[in-house]
Amino acid sequence: MATTIKDIAKRTGVSHSTVSRALGGNTLISEATTSRIRKAAREMGYQPSAAARSLKTNQTKVIGVIVNSIDDPFFSEILFGIEDAAQSAGYSLFIAASQYDPYREQNIVQTMMEQRTDGVIICSSSFSADKGRQLLANGFPVVVVNYKANENFNFSIYHDDLDGSQQLTRHLIELGHSKIAYLGNAKSGRTSLDRLNGFQNEMQNAGFKIRPEFIYEVEGSEPELGEQGLNHFMNCPERPTAIICFNDMLAIGLLHACRQMGIHVPEDLSVTGFDNITFSAYTTPPLTTLDQPKYSIGNEAAQLLLELLATKIQSSNTTHKEKILKGKLLIRHSTAKPSPHS
Amino acid sequence: MATTIKDIAKRTGVSHSTVSRALGGNTLISEATTSRIRKAAREMGYQPSAAARSLKTNQTKVIGVIVNSIDDPFFSEILFGIEDAAQSAGYSLFIAASQYDPYREQNIVQTMMEQRTDGVIICSSSFSADKGRQLLANGFPVVVVNYKANENFNFSIYHDDLDGSQQLTRHLIELGHSKIAYLGNAKSGRTSLDRLNGFQNEMQNAGFKIRPEFIYEVEGSEPELGEQGLNHFMNCPERPTAIICFNDMLAIGLLHACRQMGIHVPEDLSVTGFDNITFSAYTTPPLTTLDQPKYSIGNEAAQLLLELLATKIQSSNTTHKEKILKGKLLIRHSTAKPSPHS
């Protein structure tokens, strides 16, 4: 059994209250006893019980983080940003992955509530809104990341997907493309929609029409779905000269399929990704993408939550705060002028 | 403030003990009152306090997991396996990343101890042994994964790296290679050493000598270090015809560097990886690698820990249990016969 403050009290001949105060740095206790107690605590390998402490203080110093999937390299960088901010404020993370599974989602929400997490960061674009509201209803401060059902949530950090998508589209248009297609991910809801809208806006600005078959969605972001997307576009009566992919994972799969089908990128076809995950620099050719400030996004989200926890203004649910971060275009080698004979 | 069993007791007109028993499914309580209490609990949105419960029962239903870095796609698949096993046994995960940082490591250990995690799984090959011993000394059941300081730990699951490396080497030898080099990762300690040994064993079996400059280590597994490795080998007086990389990440970086230097894989040079992470299937050319059963490794580790928790045999530290899993060779297109004129 682990040593408790009572054990320390017994050994140093004081009451457990004195020990509690001494370890807490309360100046009421004399320096002599304080250092005596601290020494004993060290020798006995004392570790305070988080459970007992939270029970008393009503805070756990733990913040919950909900992501789609730990597999997704995109989230892991966001997690980094969150962890740095949390750690330096003395908070630990409780990470849970929903895996797009409603049963798991419910499970996660329940666990967070039972654990009495001080706050929750939702990074899962597909997380069902009612589960999130459940947390809000139970008084949990919630910050959402890249989650576009903001009608429900007062505190959010997100990336300007509209702008990012426009940057990519503009880049392609400036290269001379007009027959551009969009490969979306139906499971990502508003995020995919925003990127689609950015594309559409910019095409309209340039005076180009988009053929309806040039917009296609697959059910997820696994690379193998990129192949499915490519097949669709290559079977169109008129082929696009460029494809904007919802994210890097899809683009990576699509590039792979291109190679198998003998389509040369970027000579025959330009391809873009979104997010700038590590591996997007190592494809053939290296992927032109939109560098999303993932670390900053996570960091800002955590800071916002910490601020909420410090000021307790979450109760006044009239307040409302959101921050929008912009990414920047990263031109590598998967985009080029369209070939003259296409 | 969240509702407690006392609130429910007040509302249903019974004592809090009765509520506790009713919700716990104790058959001593009559069915009538049990269902009445359950109904009230549901209506009031009751969620038990994990803190209070653990304080009383002395178990948290949480198991800690320590990994090197969440970024590493290798670990995320292991986490999957762990989570599945844990979840179905009613346990939650407390995940922490050491990031190779001793300060963070100490911090993690302390947090695990304060949280009174029921057990710990260490998946970090670089995790310092004394930190692990600290956990053991405090009575934590510990299972280590792919951690080769087993002299200290009684319970471990690991992959047979020696065998895997031999499979890869044999494959190359059967293709006709004899000038084979090994690119290791100094930070991965024993793991890298085992893979090196497998390579050496198999070369010896075939009667081949290894030139000392054909063994080279870099400080990490980031893809960009693959380039450094390639440079080293290409500057050797006699160049290797095949390179065995410590893992896929390094191999991916090395392949990329090959392209930039105009080296054709596999015609000029064969390259192998290790682990079979998702992206290894999408490189150019797709990577020949060793498919490590990551999910199973995680799953078995969790099951072993759960078994320890159930039987409490961890106290009898004479027991000792380990499981070794073998991976299998996955031949893609980054390996081929050596070119005749090299």
Next chain:
DNA sequence: ATAATTCCTGCACACGTGTGCATAAGGTGT
């Protein structure tokens, strides 16, 4: 009708920590 048995529920304490209040010891002023 009373005793014995079963069934159900409440009392009281415990887990480890934090904190308001009382109080004892020591010091300073007259």
Next chain:
DNA sequence: ACACCTTATGCACACGTGTGCAGGAATTAT
């Protein structure tokens, strides 16, 4: 010597939950 103030510590209770034990009510046996 006495009242007064400061300093240092202990007492007792609280947080939310679980559980051994006692005891009341209802049922059955005598």
